[in-house]
Amino acid sequence: MSATALRVAFAGTPEFAAVALDAILAAGHTVPLVLTQPDRPAGRGMKLQASPVKQLAQQHGIAVAQPHSLRLDGKYPDEAAAAREALQAAHADVMVVAAYGLILPQWTLSLPRQGCLNIHGSLLPRWRGAAPIHRAIEAGDAETGITIMQMDAGLDTGDMLLITREAIGADDTTAALHDRLAALGGRCIVQALAQAAAGTLQATPQPAEGVNYAHKIEKAEAAIDWHLPATEIERRVRAFDPFPGTTFTVHTAPGKDKDEVVKLWRASVVPASGQPGEVLRAEGDTLVVACGEQALALHTLQRPGGKRVAAREFLQSCTLPASLA
Incomplete structure (x- = not known):
């Protein structure tokens, strides 16, 4: 192992974390142990499926631990x-954590010689918590980024070690921004580890002002409230792509088929007005619905059991009432 390489334990679960692990390995660091969430049922058959991080670790022959919790009590x-024994045996210089999904108790934070570094998908302290990418888009932020943070016992409260900014485009979805930030996170953690190996990594306390909590996205948030301004609804459409999607209900007439919950995947704000939820235009390839302020042109939609389609195809297969409210 070269003088600039470290022994890096890694804790992470989804694709965002797998991108970082791949970058760490490509940079020549030794990864003796990976912690990741237990296998979960997935797909139509609900068969147990390993996380992206576990799959990558197995490809590289890295030992994997999958505890349901790290709390000894x-x-x-x-x-x-067992996880503590494995981590002790790994003799890691540092542990890198990225979207792991479990709370790290103090014994975990203290065990590696240089502690635990977190790859956080926002500019701290703007968005602490579980869903910083979603909430940044939903709030209309012009930029976000990656913060490499020295973890402490708080919720994303540790000192900042490295910050890199990323612009949020006017049509960015969470899916698109996630992929860019995952790649950026991989580059940033490699840079931070190089500085750690050289002894030049410097910590800056987070500001006390400007703290927001990016609460976990709940399915209940998916339903569109047409009384909101069109700009807010449009941002939420992008923020909730790919999960959970934004939805509205098409109420059918008595005696007809049951109501349908339709997903809206792409929309744009248009300068029109009417009663919130009023269908202002539904012909050809144009579907416009009034909101609390201005209106929304609905471009890509999905009926239950169907695929995402353009407004023209949607209108050919679905008769809309005068109002969606």
């Missing part, structure tokens, strides 16, 4: 104790 003390 919690519901799974044996799993936590």
Whole structure:
């Protein structure tokens, strides 16, 4: 191992984390142990599926631990104790954490010689918490980025080690921004590890002002409130792509088929007005719905069990009432 390489334990679960692990390995660091969430049922057959991080670790022959919890006094003390033994045996210089999904107790934070570094998908302290990419788009932020943070016992409260900014485009979805930030996170953590190996990594405390919490996205947030301004609804459409999507209900006439919950995947703001939820135009390839302020042109929609289609195809297959409210 070269003088600039470190022994890096890694904790992460989804694709965002797998991109970072791949970058760490490509940079020549030794990864003796990976922690990731237990396999989960997925797909139509609901078969157990390994996380993207576990799949990558197995491709590289890296030992994997999958405890349900790391709390020694919690519901799974044996799993936590086994994970601690594995981490102790790994003799890691540092642990990198990216979208792991479990709370790290103090014993975990203190065990590696240089502690735990977190790859956080926002410009701290603007968005702490579980869904910083979604919430940045939903709020209409002009930029976001990656913060490499020295983890402490708080929720994303540790000192900042490295910050890199990324513009949010006017048509960015969470899916698109996620992929750019995942790649950026990989580059940033490699840079931070190089500085850590050289002893030049410097910490800056987070400002006390400007703290927001990016709460986890709930399915209940998907339903569109047409009383909101069109700009807010349009941002939410992009923020909730690919999950959970934004939805509206098409109420059918009595005696007809049951109501349908339609997903809206792409829309744009147009200078029109009417009662919130009023269908202002529904012909050809144009579908416009009034909002609390201005109106929304609906471009890409999806009926239950169907695929995403343009407004023209949607209108050919669905008769809309005068109002969606």
